[in-house]
Amino acid sequence: xxxxxxxxxxxxxxxxxxxxxxxxxxxxxxxxxxxxxxxxxxxxxxxxxxxxxxxxxxxxxxxxxxxxxxxxxxxxxxxxxxxxxxxxxxxxxxxxxxxxxxxxxxxxxxxxxxxxxxxxxxxxxxxxxxxxxxxxxxxxxxxxxxxxxxxxxxxxxxxxxxxxxxxxxxxxxxxxxxxxxxxxxxxxxxxxxxxxxxxxxxxxxxxxxxxxxxxxxxxxxxxxxxxxxxxxxxxxxxxxxxxxxxxxxxxxxxxxxxxxxxxxxxxxxxxxxxxxxxxxxxxxxxxxxxxxxxxxxxxxxxxxxxxxxxxxxxxxxxxxxxxxxxxxxxxxxxxxxxxxxxxxxxxxxxxxxxxxx
Amino acid sequence: xxxxxxxxxxxxxxxxxxxxxxxxxxxxxxxxxxxxxxxxxxxxxxxxxxxxxxxxxxxxxxxxxxxxxxxxxxxxxxxxxxxxxxxxxxxxxxxxxxxxxxxxxxxxxxxxxxxxxxxxxxxxxxxxxxxxxxxxxxxxxxxxxxxxxxxxxxxxxxxxxxxxxxxxxxxxxxxxxxxxxxxxxxxxxxxxxxxxxxxxxxxxxxxxxxxxxxxxxxxxxxxxxxxxxxxxxxxxxxxxxxxxxxxxxxxxxxxxxxxxxxxxxxxxxxxxxxxxxxxxxxxxxxxxxxxxxxxxxxxxxxxxxxxxxxxxxxxxxxxxxxxxxxxxxxxxxxxxxxxxxxxxxxxxxxxxxxxxx
Ligand SMILES: CC(C)[C@H](C(=O)O)[C@@H](O)C(=O)O
Ligand SMILES: CC(C)[C@H](C(=O)O)[C@@H](O)C(=O)O
Numbered sequence: 001x002x003x004x005x006x007x008x009x010x011x012x013x014x015x016x017x018x019x020x021x022x023x024x025x026x027x028x029x030x031x032x033x034x035x036x037x038x039x040x041x042x043x044x045x046x047x048x049x050x051x052x053x054x055x056x057x058x059x060x061x062x063x064x065x066x067x068x069x070x071x072x073x074x075x076x077x078x079x080x081x082x083x084x085x086x087x088x089x090x091x092x093x094x095x096x097x098x099x100x101x102x103x104x105x106x107x108x109x110x111x112x113x114x115x116x117x118x119x120x121x122x123x124x125x126x127x128x129x130x131x132x133x134x135x136x137x138x139x140x141x142x143x144x145x146x147x148x149x150x151x152x153x154x155x156x157x158x159x160x161x162x163x164x165x166x167x168x169x170x171x172x173x174x175x176x177x178x179x180x181x182x183x184x185x186x187x188x189x190x191x192x193x194x195x196x197x198x199x200x201x202x203x204x205x206x207x208x209x210x211x212x213x214x215x216x217x218x219x220x221x222x223x224x225x226x227x228x229x230x231x232x233x234x235x236x237x238x239x240x241x242x243x244x245x246x247x248x249x250x251x252x253x254x255x256x257x258x259x260x261x262x263x264x265x266x267x268x269x270x271x272x273x274x275x276x277x278x279x280x281x282x283x284x285x286x287x288x289x290x291x292x293x294x295x296x297x298x299x300x301x302x303x304x305x306x307x308x309x310x311x312x313x314x315x316x317x318x319x320x321x322x323x324x325x326x327x328x329x330x331x332x333x334x335x336x337x338x339x340x341x342x343x344x345x346x347x348x349x350x351x352x353x354x355x356x357x
Numbered sequence: 358x359x360x361x362x363x364x365x366x367x368x369x370x371x372x373x374x375x376x377x378x379x380x381x382x383x384x385x386x387x388x389x390x391x392x393x394x395x396x397x398x399x400x401x402x403x404x405x406x407x408x409x410x411x412x413x414x415x416x417x418x419x420x421x422x423x424x425x426x427x428x429x430x431x432x433x434x435x436x437x438x439x440x441x442x443x444x445x446x447x448x449x450x451x452x453x454x455x456x457x458x459x460x461x462x463x464x465x466x467x468x469x470x471x472x473x474x475x476x477x478x479x480x481x482x483x484x485x486x487x488x489x490x491x492x493x494x495x496x497x498x499x500x501x502x503x504x505x506x507x508x509x510x511x512x513x514x515x516x517x518x519x520x521x522x523x524x525x526x527x528x529x530x531x532x533x534x535x536x537x538x539x540x541x542x543x544x545x546x547x548x549x550x551x552x553x554x555x556x557x558x559x560x561x562x563x564x565x566x567x568x569x570x571x572x573x574x575x576x577x578x579x580x581x582x583x584x585x586x587x588x589x590x591x592x593x594x595x596x597x598x599x600x601x602x603x604x605x606x607x608x609x610x611x612x613x614x615x616x617x618x619x620x621x622x623x624x625x626x627x628x629x630x631x632x633x634x635x636x637x638x639x640x641x642x643x644x645x646x647x648x649x650x651x652x653x654x655x656x657x658x659x660x661x662x663x664x665x666x667x668x669x670x671x672x673x674x675x676x677x678x679x680x681x682x683x684x685x686x687x688x689x690x691x692x693x694x695x696x697x698x699x700x701x702x703x704x705x706x707x708x709x710x711x712x713x714x
Contacts, residue, residue, distance in 0.1 A: 089551045119481045119589060140497075140519060140553065147554050151522075158555030160519040162497060166512050192602070194446045196497065197504050198515030227610040228618075231588065232476060245549070249606055253584040261585075 002035040003310065006066035008043040008059065011079075011088060012283025013293035013346075014072025020295035020350030021070060021302045024322075027354045028315060036310075039066070043095075044074030044088035044283075054079075054091035060098055068309040069095070069276040070302060073283035097137050101268035101276055102168070103175040104134040104247065105304070108234075108254035108264065113327040114336055117259030120231075130237045130254050131183065133176040134247025136268055138168045141244045162198050164243070166205050171271070173209040176241035180216045184238035188219045190226045190246055202243065223250070230254055255280055262294030262335040265301035267308050275309045277301040287334075291345045294333040296323055299353055318357060325356035359392040360667065363423035365400040365416065368436075368445060369640025370650035370703075371429025377652035377707030378427060378659045381679075384711045385672060393667075396423070400452075401431030401445035401640075411436075411448035417455055425666040426452070426633040427659060430640035454494050458625035458633055459525070460532040461491040461604065462661070465591075465611035465621065470684040471693055474616030477588075487594045487611050488540065490533040491604025493625055495525045498601045519555050521600070523562050528628070530566040533598035537573045541595035545576045547583045547603055559600065580607070587611055612637055619651030619692040622658035624665050632666045634658035644691075648702045651690040653680055656710055675714060682713035 007022065009015040028034040041047075041059040048054045054074070063069050074088040084090075095101070110118065110128040118125045143161030150156050173189075180187040189206045191199035203220055210218040221229065223246045229236060230253050242250060255261045261281045269275040279297030287293055303319035306312040331352045332341040344352065364379065366372040385391040398404075398416040405411045411431070420426050431445040441447075452458070467475065467485040475482045500518030507513050530546075537544040546563045548556035560577055567575040578586065580603045586593060587610050599607060612618045618638045626632040636654030644650055660676035663669040688709045689698040701709065 084554075084557070087551065093552070119477050121476055121478060124476045143516075148558050155523050156558060157520055157522045158553075158558030159500075160553045160555045162517040162519065163514055165508075165514045192605075194444065195450070196515075196517045197441075198517045200441070201505050201513060201515030224605045224609040227584070227606045228613040231610060231613040232616075246606075248549075248581045249584045249603075252581040253588060253610065256585040256588040259589075 002037050003067045004065070005036055005038045005305070006062045006069045007038045007040045008063070008069060008071045009040065010043050010072040010074040010283065011045040011076050012073055012285045012288040014074070014283055016289070016291060016346050017279065017293050017295040017298040018070065018072040020346060020353070021298040023350045024299050024302060024319065024353055024357065027357050031357065032315065032318070034315060043071065043091045045076055045079040047091065048079060048082070048086055048088065052086070054086055054088050055094045060094070063095060063099060063276070068274060068305050070305060071276055071278040072298065073279065073281065075283050076285040093141065095276060096268060097142060099274070099276065100137060100270040102135060102137040103172055103269040104136040105179065105267045105269070106132045106134060106251040106255070106264070106280060108132065108251070108258055110258045111260065111263060111324070111327060114258070114260045114263065116338055117336055118257060119259060120257055125234060125257055128234055128257060130234060131179060131239045132247060132251040132254055133172065133179060133239060133241040134251055135168065135172040135242070135244050138164055139244035162196065162245070164198055164202060166201065169202050169205040170209055173206045173241060175269070176239055177209060177213040177216050180239040181213065185215055186217045186238035188221055188226070188237055188240045190221050190223050190240055190242035190250065192223050193220070194222060199243065206241065226250060227253060230257065251280070260336050261297070262333065263296050263300070265297050265304050267301070267304040269308060273309055275305065277305045291347060292334045293346050294335050295346050295350050299323060299350070322353045322356035326352040329356070359394050360424045361422070362393055362395045362662070363419045363426045364395045364397045365420070365426060365428045366397065367401040367429040367431040367640065368403050368433050369430055369642045369645040371431070371640055373646070373648065373703050374636065374650050374652040374655040375427065375429040377703060377710070378655040380707045381656050381659060381676065381710055381714065384714050388714065389672065389675070391672060400428065400448045402433055402436040404448065405436060405439070405443055405445065409443070411443055411445050412451040417451070420452060420456060420633070425631060425662050427662060428633055428635040429655065430636065430638070432640050433642040450498065452633060453625060454499060456631070456633065457494060457627040459492060459494040460529055460626045461493040462536065462624045462626070463489040463491060463608040463612065463621070463637060465489065465608070465615055467615045468617065468620060468681070468684060471615070471617045471620065473695055474693055475614060476616055477614055482591060482614055485591055485614060487591065488536060488596045489604060489608040489611055490529065490536060490596060490598040491608055492525065492529040492599070492601050495521055496601035519553065519602070521555055521559060523558065526559050526562040527566055530563045530598060532626070533596055534566060534570040534573050537596040538570065542572055543574045543595035545578055545583070545594055545597045547578050547580050547597055547599035547607065549580050550577070551579060556600065563598065583607055584610060587614065608637070617693050618654070619690065620653050620657070622654050622661050624658070624661040626665060630666055632662065634662045648704060649691045650703050651692050652703050652707050653710070656680060656707070679710045679713035683709035686713070
């Protein structure tokens, strides 16, 4: 039985990078008999322009019906003046929440071929391989009450609510421990338990869940210290687990340590392993349509899709290896180009991966 | 009329580093006729051990009555098992809130003498000079409701509240713009306005305040991007202003870019310029009592005290220059030592600064 991927190219460079991932998927179909259909839909600013809403009901239905979602990127300055409720980001948050994608996996891996791209000294980052597990459907992103209110004295106050229940913490902790078991068996949980009671509960529940994983070495770190340690000695980390907001900040910081965010995929999973897959970089409106964007993060996201949702480690590993082989052959998109390598377009990079497959 | 500094050495290395700052102050009294008295009091774990509370009423009274406060550091593993309400951090939060110290200034400066200490490549950080202005008495640190509650179904939820009023945002924005006017005239306000309504209000009010400072170039950045940009190209920043929680994370990240957090002071100011001054590093219990801690951040904090609370730029500049001169003479405490320099103790470093004065 054929599986179905909902493909949501989105805005900016989204369509061009997704196109290359679909090329790779085509090749997998033809060469390896992978039985996967795709269906495209509008999302983000593109959907707003066409329908007046960034997440049209048809798109949400398709995403719900499909086995997995592959997303390009959403957003851009054109839609920034829009009202909060219809901005492209709403689509992303809506998909996460409607599909119950509570577990966001964000690897920060330094490719040896791109070691120079980092702003950090080589000895600090060489071999870097961190996985950040970010809670994605709770916390301050979704907590209520929220909004801007006017007090009796006429002054306005802005309010958001950080809230986590034990069960929300428990399920993300389980994903983190399971992930750590498959890797280096070290998990660092990041909170601000010395100030925020909500994250005191976080620490308590994570510690509790840890009793079921005696093989995993669990540590706790305050978020300010975690930001420091990522800069000071990032290789001390294996898996990190944290809240939605802290994960947003730390995963971007960790990604940038590699110097090549055009290379980093992400997965957002529900309780059953269904997932949405997307590059961690944004829609890069400044280079959209020029054919220079790096499609590798999207192609690697397709790899994660096969690994986590289709449980097809064979195909996932093939994709990962083909990306490495493309890099080894010396081709580079502009963002990762350096003296001595060959600068190629988005499409040429996609072709190089297909050739390596 | 003589001015008074409340001196709160605190825990861990606190007492030893404060001792060196007092040596410097003594020298300023003797050589430059500076008329300043000091009075010491207990704070943090030391205060808890002696009195059962980390912020005894006498300490708070002294801090309120004094013209300024010089603090070492608080906290340590000994007090971590204690109940939330009496942990050393409560003293810090209590002082900030009771004294109305809403504006936290955290410089991240790379000393050319210590350029190698950074984990970042020299070209990325050489000449780095960022000032982070962090809101310190509001936001999620103090917002209510807060705490852990048990729902009807027996499940517990942890709650904290992010809340800012227009006037709280306005006054911190004014400090930030004023500070930017005295520096490079560029201010970057950091928020998460695409997700948190509270920080949409933040962005709106900061923009409004900016109209009174046409000479300052104002930009806005999302916090995840700010964390990335600090790693990618930190020299793009002059002054940054942000909320209490984001400031906690970003200022530690920025500090670590310099590789020498033993060098970084901070100031926390009220509406009238009264302030509490402390090194940004912690109490470092692992090296406490060994005489190896770096006292320079505390000595530079004394410099900030003269600059911001006593408006004595002459003495402030003398302190800053004496620290530079001590570094130029080649002495280094263990944390900043490198091949070719002379490793000295905490007291010897204090002496070197006094000699340079
Ligand atoms: C676009 C934005 C809503 C989103 C987030 O904050 O989660 C993005 O920064 C991300 O990390 O995926
Ligand atoms: C100790 C802690 C309460 C404090 C904070 O979070 O403000 C510290 O991290 C700081 O930045 O001064």
